Amino acid sequence: MLIVLTPPKMLRYEARAIMALLDAGADFIHLRKPGYSSDELQQFLKDIPVAYRGRLSVHYHHRVGREAGLGGLHESGSYQVEGHCALRQSRSCHSLTEAAALPSHFRYAFLSPIFNSISKEGHRAAFKSDELRHFLQGRPPLSPQVVALGGVHSGNVSLVQELGFGGAALLGAVWRLESSGVDLRGTVQNFSEIQALWKKRSSF
Numbered sequence: 001m002l003i004v005l006t007p008p009k010m011l012r013y014e015a016r017a018i019m020a021l022l023d024a025g026a027d028f029i030h031l032r033k034p035g036y037s038s039d040e041l042q043q044f045l046k047d048i049p050v051a052y053r054g055r056l057s058v059h060y061h062h063r064v065g066r067e068a069g070l071g072g073l074h075e076s077g078s079y080q081v082e083g084h085c086a087l088r089q090s091r092s093c094h095s096l097t098e099a100a101a102l103p104s105h106f107r108y109a110f111l112s113p114i115f116n117s118i119s120k121e122g123h124r125a126a127f128k129s130d131e132l133r134h135f136l137q138g139r140p141p142l143s144p145q146v147v148a149l150g151g152v153h154s155g156n157v158s159l160v161q162e163l164g165f166g167g168a169a170l171l172g173a174v175w176r177l178e179s180s181g182v183d184l185r186g187t188v189q190n191f192s193e194i195q196a197l198w199k200k201r202s203s204f
Helices: 014-024 038-045 062-067 096-100 129-137 157-163 184-202
Strands: 002-005 028-031 056-059 072-075 088-093 108-111 145-149 167-170
Touching: 002 184, 014 028, 014 184, 028 072, 038 062, 056 062, 062 072, 088 145, 096 108, 096 129, 129 157, 157 184, 167 184
Parallel strands: 002 028, 002 167, 028 056, 056 072, 072 088, 088 108, 108 145, 145 167
Antiparallel strands: none
8 A cells, every 4th residue: 555645735737646656656645735725725626536535535625525525534633534434544653562552443554654745744663563563463364553753765665565564654765856846757766666666565
């Protein structure tokens, strides 16, 4: 499972890039826009056809996600899903204890930071490989998937699989920007390179 997180700022051509990444094979894309209002996110989603929305998950703006027909809601910190939810649910975890206690209704959880972050200066790896391998390979079969977040790129994505993660979440290694906004070709190329390595390792 390969998941792409959006940059925190709204970017020109970003909606096109989201569609292109989904067409290229990204399983899900997480819309993470902490500095924007619900109205701004609603406006942004107008540029994304309904056919793509089932593979989008939203952070923070859960009401907008439900109303716009998105497929997933993501919890982090105090931003939790309220009431009954039949949508795909995910959560951010920052410790093995937190990930181990994740209720079964979650589809997956982000565990971070696994490597030194590419997009967040000062966010350094918080886990040792041996403890991750022991934790991940000892989880019950029906537990929510644990997805590696933080510093994942083409040079270490094979290690993510080797350790036993069910997926990788990508941010800084995928998005290529230029002065006018998102470099569509470069962004998809970055993702495709990581995807090829992921698939290669999965075929072993």
